[in-house]
Structure formats: structure tokens, C-alpha cells
Amino acid sequence: MPFTADQPPPRQIGTTKTGKKSIRLIGDIYKERLRTGQPVVSIEFFPPKTPSGDTRLFDHTLPALQRLAPDFYSVTYGAGGSTRDKTLEVVDRIQQEHQTTTMAHLTCISSSLAQIKHYLFEARQRGIRNILALRGDPPQDSSISADTSKSFEYAFQLVSFIKQLGGFSIGTAGFPESHVACDQGKHVDWQRLKVKIEAGADFVLTQLFFNNDDYFIFRDYLVNTLGVEVPITPGLLPIQSTKQIKRFTALCGATLPASLLTKLEKLGDDTTAVSEFGIEFASRQSEALIAGGAPGLHIYSLNKPDAASQILKNLSLRA
Ligand SMILES: Cc1cc2nc3c(=O)[nH]c(=O)nc-3n(C[C@H](O)[C@H](O)[C@H](O)COP(=O)(O)OP(=O)(O)OC[C@H]3O[C@@H](n4cnc5c(N)ncnc54)[C@H](O)[C@@H]3O)c2cc1C
Incomplete structure (x- = not known):
């Protein structure tokens, strides 16, 4: 079901004076960077929930990160579509104010097909290309309505739907x-990832x-055993608080290695020391990932600029 002539055309944004488009398809960004042997740097935000959160993101975090010229940003999508409009608004505003490619996340589990279509049409209309x-x-919040009729159970179905839509x-x-x-x-899980890639990712x-061994084993299995050819970029969360990282890892099932936990517990409640250690750890981790052939770094910024900036500076990855 491709976009049809009765859909409004996408808004053209981010065209430079020389006619070069600055809002690009991320697939093309990877191809170009891989040709020149440079890692692709991307930074993730969540849509702020309050006006002061908006101010912090747009007046403080983004100007600081723009100095490092990341390749693209991405903006998360709240569980069950709770940030549906806000995600698109934030992506749109970043692209318009900073002419930097920004990707909108989209989840399918609690959305109807109509809601998914509406989101994609609006994204396209706003000039969002990724x-x-x-x-x-x-x-978990029962107040969020979940219209699951005629929607998708797994991500591979959403990928396939977006691929058919095109653009x-x-x-x-x-x-x-x-x-x-x-x-x-x-x-089995990695075979299912291959299905998502075959569907069009x-x-x-x-x-x-x-x-890092977890990443290298995963990447090598996908590439050498399953024949995957698309870039597989590691996601990095610079640790900013011990309590927070324990909560995040428990939620997503990532392992907090015992040696790392011991170090964090020694630092106790000294948040400055924990953040400095987090930056140092993530910098060393990133350096080894890139040396081992990772095509880029995707940094979970939690809407703060300092850790991402310092890591990229430590790696001399950007200006
Ligand atoms: C980079 C990144 C960004 C994220 N951003 C967001 C965000 O913005 N908003 C948000 O809510 N969440 C986000 N998440 C979290 C994500 O939505 C959850 O981890 C979710 O539980 C899995 O999503 P998925 O797209 O991998 O699902 P899927 O690929 O559908 O997999 C989900 C589960 O189903 C299994 N599965 C897949 N296919 C089949 C099948 N055919 N039969 C049986 N089982 C199957 C898989 O093994 C897996 O256990 C993000 C995660 C990452 C890594």
C-alpha cells in the first residue's frame, strides 16, 4: 500500500544553498560513512514531558551536541503511543531548527493499523524520512488505551508494512x-532479527x-552465520547514576558485570564521580567497539549533552 497521489506531498526542509539535502535517509548516511571508513554517530532523546524539559533539550542539549556534528538524532516513542504526537513534534522541530537528520521511533504493539498509518503519513508530511x-x-499504565484490532504483533510485520509504504x-x-x-x-532471537532485516530494515x-564480547559474538553470528549485510550499530548508555543503571538493566535484561557493579558501589552516592567513571568506561568501550569494526555508535543521551560530548571528544570522533 504505497503512498498515493491523494496524500499531501512531504514538506521540503533542510535543503542547503547548493541544493544538497541535509535531511537524509539513514541507510544512505551509513553507505557514505562506510565508504570513507568513518563511524556513524547517532544520539537518542526521549520527548520531554514538561515545558522546562523542552527548554532544556532545545536551548541547552541540542546546541551543545550540534557542535559535535552527529550524523543523526533519534527520538523515542512512549509505550502504547503515549507520546505519539510529541515524538513527531520533537523530530520535526529538531530537523527544522538544526537541519540535522532525525529519526522517529514507532512501536506497534498497542496501536491500531489506522493509528500507525496516520503516524506514518504525518511523519512523511513533516519531512521525516527515517x-x-x-x-x-x-x-503497564492501564489508563493508556490499547486498540490492537488489525494491528501487528511483532516488529517484522511493522517493518514490512513501512517498506511497502515506501519513502x-x-x-x-x-x-x-x-x-x-x-x-x-x-x-532464535537473532534469527528473528534477520527476519526483520529481510522484511526491509x-x-x-x-x-x-x-x-563488548556480547556485541562481537552477536554481530559475528549475524554476519557470518546468518549472512546479514546491514550495519549493526552498538547502543551505548553512559552510566550517570548507580541506582538508575541498576533499574535500566533490570528492565531490559542487560547484564551489569560484577566488576562494574563493584566499582560503582565503591563510588557510592557521589554522582559526579559516578558520571565521570561512566564517561571513562563508555569511552573505552566505544574505542574498542570501533577498533573491532563497529559501523558507528548510538548514544542514549537521556537528553543530557555532557556524557555524549565528552565521549566523542575523548575518541576524537567529531570536531
Ligand atoms: C535501539 C532501541 C530503541 C528502542 N526504542 C523504543 C521506543 O522508542 N519506545 C519503546 O516503547 N520501546 C523502545 N525500545 C524497546 C523495544 O520496544 C522493546 O525491547 C520490545 O520489547 C521489543 O521490540 P522489538 O522491536 O525488538 O520487537 P520484536 O522484534 O517483535 O521482538 C519482540 C519479542 O518477540 C519475539 N519474536 C519476534 N518475532 C517472533 C515470532 N515470529 N514468533 C514468536 N516470537 C517472536 C522476539 O524474540 C522478542 O522476544 C527500543 C529498543 C532498542 C534496542
Whole structure:
């Protein structure tokens, strides 16, 4: 079901004076960077929930990160569509104010087909060219309505739907330690990732992890055993608080290695020391990932600029 003539044309944004488009398909960004041997740097935000959160993101975080010229940003989609409009608004505003490619996340688990279509048409109309196609987690908040009629159960179905629609570069999620809910073992989960790629995903962004061997084993299995050819980019979360990282890893099923936990516990409640350690750890982790052939880095910024900026500076990855 491709876009048809009765749909309004996409708004043209981000065309430079020389006619070059600055809002690009992420699949093309990867191809270009891989040709020149440079890692693709991307930074993830969540849509702020308050006006002061908007101000922080747009007046502080983004101007600071823009100085580092990341290749693209991405903006998450709240469980069950709870940030449906806000995600598109934030992506649109970043693209318009900063002429930098920004990807909208989209989950399918609690959305009707009509809601998904509406989101994609609106994205296209706003000049958004990239979608991270996800299943999402079932909403825990019972106040969020879940119209699941005629929708999709798994992300591969959403990827396939967006691919048929056309006009977007599509990303998908990968799990180096296997998806937390997959009880048939990591190879089954990774085979399912291959299905998402065959359905039309142009690149994979991974869940956070702290042991690089997990990424390399996952990547090598996908490439050498399953024949996957799209870029598989590691997702990195610079640790900013011990309590927070324990909560995140418990939720997503990532392992917090014992040696890392011991170090964090020694630092106790000294948040400055924990953040500095988090930056140092993520910088060393990133350096080894790139040395091992990772095509880029996707940094979960939690809407703060300092850790991402410092990591990229430590790696001399950007200006
Ligand atoms: C980079 C990244 C960004 C994310 N952004 C967001 C976001 O913005 N909003 C949000 O809500 N969540 C986000 N998530 C979390 C994600 O939505 C959850 O981890 C979700 O539980 C899985 O999504 P998926 O797209 O990988 O699902 P799927 O690929 O559909 O997999 C989900 C589970 O179903 C299993 N499965 C897949 N296919 C089949 C099949 N045919 N039969 C049986 N089982 C199957 C898989 O093994 C897995 O256990 C993100 C995750 C990552 C890594």
C-alpha cells in the first residue's frame, strides 16, 4: 500500500544553498560513512514531558551536541503511543531548527493499523524520512488505551508494512544478549532479527550492553552465520547514576558485570564521580567497539549533552 497521489506531498526542509539535502535517509548516511571508513554517530532523546524539559533539550542539549556534528538524532516513542504526537513534534522541530537528520521511533504493539498509518503519513508530511520500527512493550499504565484490532504483533510485520509504504529508511532493534522475553535462546532471537532485516530494515541499533564480547559474538553470528549485510550499530548508555543503571538493566535484561557493579558501589552516592567513571568506561568501550569494526555508535543521551560530548571528544570522533 504505497503512498498515493491523494496524500499531501512531504514538506521540503533542510535543503542547503547548493541544493544538497541535509535531511537524509539513514541507510544512505551509513553507505557514505562506510565508504570513507568513518563511524556513524547517532544520539537518542526521549520527548520531554514538561515545558522546562523542552527548554532544556532545545536551548541547552541540542546546541551543545550540534557542535559535535552527529550524523543523526533519534527520538523515542512512549509505550502504547503515549507520546505519539510529541515524538513527531520533537523530530520535526529538531530537523527544522538544526537541519540535522532525525529519526522517529514507532512501536506497534498497542496501536491500531489506522493509528500507525496516520503516524506514518504525518511523519512523511513533516519531512521525516527515517523510522525505527519496533514492537514495544505492553503498556503497564492501564489508563493508556490499547486498540490492537488489525494491528501487528511483532516488529517484522511493522517493518514490512513501512517498506511497502515506501519513502522511509527503516531501522530495527537488536539484542546482543538476546531479547529479555525470548525464552528459546539467543540464536532464535537473532534469527528473528534477520527476519526483520529481510522484511526491509536498513540498519540495526542495539540494546545497551557493557561487555563488548556480547556485541562481537552477536554481530559475528549475524554476519557470518546468518549472512546479514546491514550495519549493526552498538547502543551505548553512559552510566550517570548507580541506582538508575541498576533499574535500566533490570528492565531490559542487560547484564551489569560484577566488576562494574563493584566499582560503582565503591563510588557510592557521589554522582559526579559516578558520571565521570561512566564517561571513562563508555569511552573505552566505544574505542574498542570501533577498533573491532563497529559501523558507528548510538548514544542514549537521556537528553543530557555532557556524557555524549565528552565521549566523542575523548575518541576524537567529531570536531
Ligand atoms: C535501539 C532501541 C530503541 C528502542 N526504542 C523504543 C521506543 O522508542 N519506545 C519503546 O516503547 N520501546 C523502545 N525500545 C524497546 C523495544 O520496544 C522493546 O525491547 C520490545 O520489547 C521489543 O521490540 P522489538 O522491536 O525488538 O520487537 P520484536 O522484534 O517483535 O521482538 C519482540 C519479542 O518477540 C519475539 N519474536 C519476534 N518475532 C517472533 C515470532 N515470529 N514468533 C514468536 N516470537 C517472536 C522476539 O524474540 C522478542 O522476544 C527500543 C529498543 C532498542 C534496542
